[in-house]
Amino acid sequence: MGLCLLVCIISCCFISVSSQSAVAGNDNNSVVEGTVFIDGKYSIGKIDENSICATLDWWPPEKCDYGTCSWDHASLINLDLNNSILLNAIKAFSPLKIRIGGTLQDKVIYDTEDNKQPCVQFVKNTREMFGFTQGCLPMHRWDELNAFFKKSGAEIIFGLNALTGRSMKSDGSAVGAWNYSNAESFISYTVKKNYSIYGWELGNELCGSGVGTRVTAAQYASDTISLYNIVKKTYSSIEPKPLVIAPGGFYDANWFKEFVDKTGNSVDAITHHIYNLGPGVDTHLIEKILNPSYLDGEARTFNSLQSTLKSFCNFSSCMGMLSKQVFGSAWMASSYDTKTYCRQSLIGGNYGLLNTTTFVPNPDYYRYSKITDTGRLL
Template identity: 50%
Template sequence: MSSSMGFPLVMFIFLFHFLTCNSSIWAQKSEDVTIIINGTTPVSTTDENYICATIDWWPDDKCNYNQCPWGSSSVLNLDLSKATLEKAIEAFGPLRIRIGGSLQDQVLYNVGNLKTPCHPFKKMSGGLFGFSRGCLPMKRWDKVNKFFSKTGALVTFGLNALYGRHETKKKGTWGGNWDSSNARDFIKYTISKGYNIDSWEFGNELSGSGVGASVGSEQYGKDVIKLKSIIDELYNQSQSKIPILLAPGGFYDKQWFNKFLQVSGSSVVNAVSHHIYNLGPGVDRKLVNKILDPNFLSRVTRTFIDLQQTIRTHGPWSSAWVGEAGGAYNSGGRNISDTFVYSFWYLDQLGMAAKYNTKVYCRQSLIGGNYGLLDMNTYAPNPDYFSALLWHRLMGKEVLSVKSIGSPYLRSYAHCSKGNGGITLLLINLSKNTNFTIKLENLISLSMKNMTENTRLITRSLKSTFSWVGKKTTSNRPDLREEYHLTPKDGYLRSKTMLLNGQPLSLRSQGGGDSPRFSPALIEVDSPISIPSLSIKFVQLPKFDAPCCKRQV
C-alpha cells in the first residue's frame, strides 16, 4: 500500500472508532415514553442480598486470545492484605461471594485422609481446561475465612463434583459415583473452625452437555442427595445453622434440569443455580453492538422463563440463582467488560433476572479476567462495581410490574426502595441519539379515572390524583426525588471512569480506601423525568403511592 493511501485509511479507522465510542457525537433527538408502574403487589422478590460476586480458581497462566488477564486473583493467590479490597467488600455490608469456577471440579482439599500430594494447578496437556488437579491447603483456607469474617462476606463455596468419577469412552462424559470423602472431611474441618458458610454448591458447569465435562442428570441427582445428607449430619452434630444447598451450577438445559430435580426430590436442593454468558466470546468484535441492542439483550428472557417453569413443575421448594454471569465468556472482552459500556448489559441483567424471580445474581468476577468488578492490578473499582453498589443500596427486594409504552431502547425496571418508602426506578437508555422524557403513571391513579365522579371526589380528599402521597418530606422541604445519573467520562463508552451526576466515582483514598458516598441530585418530584442517550439513571421516588412498598418500611 502506498503512503498516500495509508494515511487516509488510518484517519478513517480512527474517526470511525472515535464516533462509535463517543456518545456525545451523534445528532440528538427527543422522544416521549410512558411508563406505568403497578405498586399494589410485587411480581417477584429477590433475596435481601441479591448482589453477589465470584472469586475463581484460575492461576496466573490462564490465557485466552493471547492475553492472560487473571494474575494473582484466585482463591489461592489473591492478596488479602489489600485495604482497597477489604473496603470494597465492606461497602456492601454484606456482599455475597461465591467461590467457584471452571477448575473447582479439580480442586482437592488438603485435609483428613487425602492420599494425593497437595500441588498447585499446573498446565497439563490433556488435562481438563488444560490444567492438572490443584489443591487448597487448610492454612490458606484459614486465611481466606479470616478475611471473610473481617469483611462480613456471605460465602457460597462450590465443591468438587467430579472427585472419584472417570471419563467414559464418550469424550467429555464422566461416569461413576461421586466420592464424597474429601468433601466430607473439608466440610467437617470448616465446621470445626467455626467458619460461616452461607451455602454449599455442588459442581460447576457439568449439566447438559457440560463445559469440558458433563455428568448425567440422574447420577447428579443421586449424588446431591448424598451431599445433602452429609451437610445435615455434620451441621446437626455441631448444632450449627445448616447452610442451604445449591446445584447444579451450570447452563440451563430443560430436559437435564427437569430430570435432576425429579431425582433429587423434595427439599434437597434449596436453590437451582445456573450460568449466563449471553454475549458470546470475549473476542467478538460486535460485543459493544450486542450490548446496545435491546432485541439481543431480550433473547435470554427465554432462559429465565423456562427455568421458572421447571422450578414450578419439578422443584417448587427451591428458588433460582444466577450462580455465575460474566456476559462474554473466556474471561470477558478486553477494554470492554471493565468499562462503562458493560453496565448497560449488567444492570439490564440484574433488572431482568429479578423480574423472573431470581433470588441472587453472582457476577463473574469480583476480581480477575477482563470482567472483574475490581481492577486486577490496582484493586480499584471498575464502573460495574459502582453499578452493583448503587443497586444494592437503592433497590429493595420487592420487584414491581413495569409497562413501557414507547421505544425498546429505553429499558426500565422498578423495585420498592431499600429501607425507605416509595420506589426506585432504573432507566437504561441504549439509544445513541435519543433523549427520552418519561411520563410516569401509577396504575392506582389510572384506576381512579375509571371510578365515578363522586367516588373520585371522595378519594381526592384522601390522596392526590398524582402518584405521590403527602406534601412534605421528613426534612420539611417540598417533595423531592433523588436522581443518580451515570455517564462515562468525556462521553467515551469504553472509559474506566464512571461519573455520577457529572462527578467521577472512586473509593476514597483515606486509610487505603473508604466506602463511597453517592450524592444524588435532588429534583422537584412533579418535574419531568428525562434520561439522555447512552446513559443510566436510578430515580428514587419516596412518595410514590405503592401499597406493597409501604408495608416494607
C-alpha cells in the first residue's frame, strides 16, 4: 500500500485524507481522529518501474528447520514449471524480477562443457557446510527454466557461486581468489542461447561476519571486478548489458564501505539482506509484526547503507540498491532509494507468496500484486 501511495502522490499535487485508526497497545481500543496532508510536489525516494521482486531458492525437499520440512518441490531443480497457477501468478506482475539464489548457490556447479565433475544433486550431510553436499545445475534444466521465464515475462537476477576455488579456514573464513572458470562458461552458454538476464549477482551472505563462511571486502571487491570484466567481454556486442550485482548479504558498515571503495565503477547495484523479525520459531513473531516501532528498526540499516553509497558517488546515477527480505516494508525501503525490493520467497519455506504444494497465492501475494497495481491472476 505504501508504493500505491507513492503512485498517488505523483498524480496529484496536494491532498487531504481524513482517517481513524486504533491506537496500538491501548487496552481501551480508543480511536484517534486526524487529518493527513500529503504534499505531492516532492518525492522521498525513487524506485525502478519494476521494483518488485521475489526469490526462487535451491533448497531440496530434505531441508528441514524446527521439525518442519517446508520446501517440498519448490527448488529451482524440481519446481513444476508446467503449473498454470505459477505461470499466471508471475505474469500478473508484468514484469516480476526473480532473484535466483540463496544459501546453497555457493555450492552449485554448472554442467557446462568445462565441468569435469559428475552432475549430481544436493545430498543432506550435516557435516557439510550448510548441511548439504555440492549440487549441480544441468543445462537442460537451465533451458527449461529460461523457456518458462520467457513465457512468464520475468526478469532474472542470477546468483553465482562465489566460493569456487577458495580454501576454508578454521576461523570460518574463505580465502583465495574466486575461480570463475565455471561461472564464465555458464555465462557464455547463457549468451549463446540468447537467454535474457537482468543481472548477475556474486555470492550469497558471504560479507561481514558471513553465514557459514565469509570473504574479506578486499578480496570480494577483486572478485566482483573479475565478474564485471567477464560480463563486459561476453556481452561485448549486446546492449543493454546485465547489471553486475554484489554482495548479497547482511549489512556491515565497515565491510560495505571498503567493498564499495575498492570496486569503484565495477558494480552496478549493491544488495543487502534483512531478516528483521528473526527466525520463524520465535514465539513473539506476531507481536513483532504488529509493533511499528520494532519494524522501524530496519530503517537504520537502509539509512546507513544509503549514506555509505552517497559518500562514494553521486548515488542517483552511480549505483542502485536492492534489498531482500522475508517481511518488511517496501515503502520504507523505497524511501531510502532502494530500487528493487526482493521478497523471500516466491514459493517455499513457509513464507512464500504462493502455497508450496498447491501454488495458490497466500494473502501476502495480493499485497505485492497491489503494489504493482495489477489484479490478474487465474
